[in-house]
Each structure stands twice: as structure tokens, then as C-alpha cells.
Amino acid sequence: MLSFWQWAIFLGLITFGSGVHCIGQQTCVAFQSSSSTFPIVTKGQGTPVFLSADEWPGVQRAATDFVSDIQQVTGVKSSLSNVTVTGSTVSKKASSVIIVGTLGKSSLVDQVVSHAKLDVSSVEGQWEAFFAKQVKNPLPGIDSAYVIIGADKRGTIYGLYDHSEQFGVSPWYWWADVPTTKHSELHVTASGCSHGSPSVKYRGIFLNDEQPSLQNWAMEKFTNGTGAPLTGSPFNHFFYTKLCVHVVRFKQNAIITTYFVYRFELLLRMKANYLWPAIWSSAFDIDDPENQPLGDWWGIVMGTSHQEPMMRGTPIEWDLFGSGPWDYGVNAQNIYNYWVYGAERAKPYESIFTMGMRDKEVEGYYDDGMRVPDDITLLWTDDNFGNIRRFPVISERNRTGGAGVYYHVGDPRDFKWITTFEQMSLAIDRNADRIWIVNVGDLKPYEMDTEFFIAYGWDASIWTPENLNSFVTSWAQREFDLPSQQSLQVSNIIAGLTRFNARRKPELLNSTTYSLTNYRE
Structure with a gap:
């Protein structure tokens, strides 16, 4: 393991929030409604998710996961549809929707940008960038939409999975059997989330x-x-x-x-x-x-x-x-x-x-x-x-x-x-x-x-030396779905591993270094 996990103990900087659903991300998810939120699931009803048939297949696949993740958290399965816009007619009717798509690839998103005069300059042409926000009157007959728009294929995919993690679905849900915290209400802030190009390509x-x-x-x-x-x-x-x-x-x-x-x-x-x-x-x-x-x-x-x-x-x-x-x-x-x-x-x-x-x-x-x-x-x-x-x-x-x-x-x-x-x-x-x-x-x-x-x-x-220790505590809290105090115990174990290893050079450890039968020997 990495020695910075030790710093959490040596520097005494372990801190916890009331709950961790994402690590080091801009947060735009809420679990109760307010005047500044858009509903993903409320009162047992899920907001429909719209794409276009000409979207990248990988985005279509990630959108399927997005809907599945919403159901995993809330028990409610939102509908997922490919829709078209012809003139002033949208092929699916709904007053509020979630619209997902890639600039220059999704005809649906390009129509939203044109109809709502949406400013996409913050991500357009940027490698793997995305933004999400509420848009009023995005298309004819639709009053409001939460749009998740990527500058390219992976930008859109990352926008979807970024929200899923904030909902409470760990990237390791399958590989490490990570439990998902349940919520009856699921909302996003009207201002949404965004991310520019990554630090490493x-x-x-x-x-x-x-x-x-x-x-x-x-x-x-x-x-x-x-x-x-x-x-x-x-x-x-x-x-x-x-x-x-x-x-x-x-x-x-x-x-x-x-x-x-x-x-x-x-x-x-x-x-x-x-x-x-x-x-x-x-x-x-x-x-x-x-x-x-x-x-x-x-x-x-x-x-x-x-x-x-x-x-x-x-x-x-x-x-x-x-x-x-x-x-x-x-x-x-x-x-x-x-x-x-x-x-x-x-x-x-x-x-x-x-x-x-x-x-x-x-x-x-x-x-x-x-x-x-x-x-x-x-x-x-x-x-x-x-x-x-x-x-x-x-x-x-x-x-x-x-x-x-x-x-x-x-x-x-x-x-x-x-x-x-x-x-x-x-x-x-x-x-x-x-x-x-x-x-x-x-x-x-x-x-x-x-x-x-x-x-x-x-x-x-x-990440900086001042907040680096929070990664292990947040990770432990998310992966084990534990309250703060129990997560502290988990993070102490993780952080202590390198300290235990340091007592003997790792290449010198063997089956006789520690007793497997006598406690504390």
C-alpha cells in the first residue's frame, strides 16, 4: 500500500463528512428537494432519460448503466428512450426530462443547443470535458431538462458515471461487491456539475x-x-x-x-x-x-x-x-x-x-x-x-x-x-x-x-499534501458504506498497513515472520 495512507494517522488529519458518495469531485447531487434542485426521482417517479439514436454506442451503453444506477439507489427505474425532433414535434412527450448527448454527434443535443441558445463554449473542443445543468424550454413541448453534455464520446460517458458515483454507486460495485446506500429521493442542483479536460490525457x-x-x-x-x-x-x-x-x-x-x-x-x-x-x-x-x-x-x-x-x-x-x-x-x-x-x-x-x-x-x-x-x-x-x-x-x-x-x-x-x-x-x-x-x-x-x-x-x-489524507477516509467510507466512526476504524487499518510492513523489509517477510496461531506474536 501507499505510504500516504500512513500520514492520516501520523499527522492526525483524519476527517469525515456525514456521508461520502464521491471522492474529490464537484458535488451536484442532493437527496431531498429544494427550490434549486431538479428531480431525478421524487415521490416514487423517475424522470425520463432521452438520447438520440445517432449517439455513440458507448454513450448509449453508459446511459443504460445510468438508469440502472438510479434504480439501484432508489428502487425506481426511469425510462430510457431514443427520441427525435421533427420541426416543432418531439417524438416522446414529457414536461421534465434528462437529456444526454455528445456535441456534434447527438442530433438531439445539437437541437437543444440551437433551440435554447445554450452556451457550450466551456467544453466545446475540449478533450473528455463535460457539463451538466438545468435548461428551461430545451425543446418544443418540454418545460425543463437536466442536460448532461460531453465534448466528445468519453466526455459524455464520464458525465454520466460522475453522477452515478455521486448518487452512491461505487466504481467497484461489481468487482468488490460494494453496497449502495438507498435513498427514496434523488435530485441534482440546477447549476449542475462540470469538468474540463483531464490533467493526463x-x-x-x-x-x-x-x-x-x-x-x-x-x-x-x-x-x-x-x-x-x-x-x-x-x-x-x-x-x-x-x-x-x-x-x-x-x-x-x-x-x-x-x-x-x-x-x-x-x-x-x-x-x-x-x-x-x-x-x-x-x-x-x-x-x-x-x-x-x-x-x-x-x-x-x-x-x-x-x-x-x-x-x-x-x-x-x-x-x-x-x-x-x-x-x-x-x-x-x-x-x-x-x-x-x-x-x-x-x-x-x-x-x-x-x-x-x-x-x-x-x-x-x-x-x-x-x-x-x-x-x-x-x-x-x-x-x-x-x-x-x-x-x-x-x-x-x-x-x-x-x-x-x-x-x-x-x-x-x-x-x-x-x-x-x-x-x-x-x-x-x-x-x-x-x-x-x-x-x-x-x-x-x-x-x-x-x-x-x-x-x-x-x-x-x-489533491495537495494538506488534503491527501482525506482520500483514504473517503474511500473507506464509500466502499464499506459505514458511518463515520466505523469508517475511522477501517481507515486506521488501511493506513497502518505500511507501518506494519515497515517493521520488516517486505522482501524479508515469510511464513515465519508472524505467528498464524498465537495471537499478537
């Missing part, structure tokens, strides 16, 4: 070291002991269909990776947009050829890890389809053709390509004078001891490709518990803000660490 996670826990579990529960024919992966259609209650279909009889569906949803709820998929005995596009189309459909930017150039799952794909040695010095044409196929396969989708071949860690080559084209992002990594090895110097900060960070959460092999906040705030200061990717192992042990990394990349301006 691409914010994501890397599923790595997923063996043994996740793979072994899937192999035991969903196979006869043998994985997929080409990759040996246990993530087959039995796993995907049994893992949860819904399966997304792109083509007839094509069952899509529900495991990654929930990965995609989790990322978007946390305001992430980027994923390096699992690599142990797996290859994202080979395990299921619909994986990348599905990611793009949701709005996730796909990449591959530092050892997998040009969107190919190497070494798995090379072992299956390559020819000759993995050595460009003696096998250039075959490797080049292999890379071209990866680029062509990913061309229709939003992707970030890892460049070059990794034989060993490559920073030394750069330090020795190797240079790359200006439009390639320089991704600096940590040293497995919590320290980012290098940041952009002044002469590197105007490169068109920018710079970023590849970081690890987990158990640093050292007693120096350097915090994520300390290191990533340096990355912000030094303009390493194009891409942030964090290695989360198989994800489950590191929910809080992962969320902080993404949240800080979403809006670095929120």
Missing part, C-alpha cells in the same frame, strides 16, 4: 502477473483443465457467460468477452480511458477477435505492454504466427511484416502503439544518445522501489509526443515507501502528462491504490 492500467490467482481460478471453474486451443487461456466463453448476467453480442453467435466488459466499465467509472490487457498465456486479439472492437465500442483506448510492439501480443502471437528468430538484425522482413499486420488489424480502432523491440530495459539506450521521432511519447518508468527513474528535462518538454509514466503498485522491494502522490505530482510538474499507465497485477488486491492513481491523473489540481 491517457490514464490506464496494465493487467500483469495475473497468474496464478485469476488464471488458476478461471481454469478450475470454466475449463476441463485445458485452456483455449491457440493460447491456453482459460478465459473461454463459459467463463465469459457465467461470470455475470449479461453478454454483449456484436455479430450473430459471437459471444464477447464479458470479463473485459466489466474491465471496460470499471475503467470508465474511474475516469480511465486506456488499457494494456493481460499477457500471461494470453493475446488480446487472439483470445477473442472481438475484444478490440468491443473496447473501441465502449470508448477504451487499447495498447500493449512495453514488450509487445505494434499491437501484437508478443511473445504469444510470435510463437503462433511468426517465422524465424525474434531478432531484427537477422530476421528484419518477417518481423516487419508481423508488425504491419498488427498495425492494420488495429487501424479501425483507437489505439496507442508500443514502438520498438525490448531485449532489455531501454532507458540506457536513450541515455547513451539514441533518439526517437518527436511524435513518439517517452514513457518513463519507476525502478521497482517506488522512484520514477527519470523525468523530462526542459529541452524535452516541448516534444509533440510528450512524455508519460509507467508505474507499479504493490510491494516495493525496499523500505523506502515513496508515495504515488509524491512521484506523480513530480510527473505533473515536469510535464510527463501524456500517458500514465499503472501495473496493477491481477487488480483485486490494489483497488484503492489503483483508483487514486487514476483519480490523480483525472484531476491533479484537487
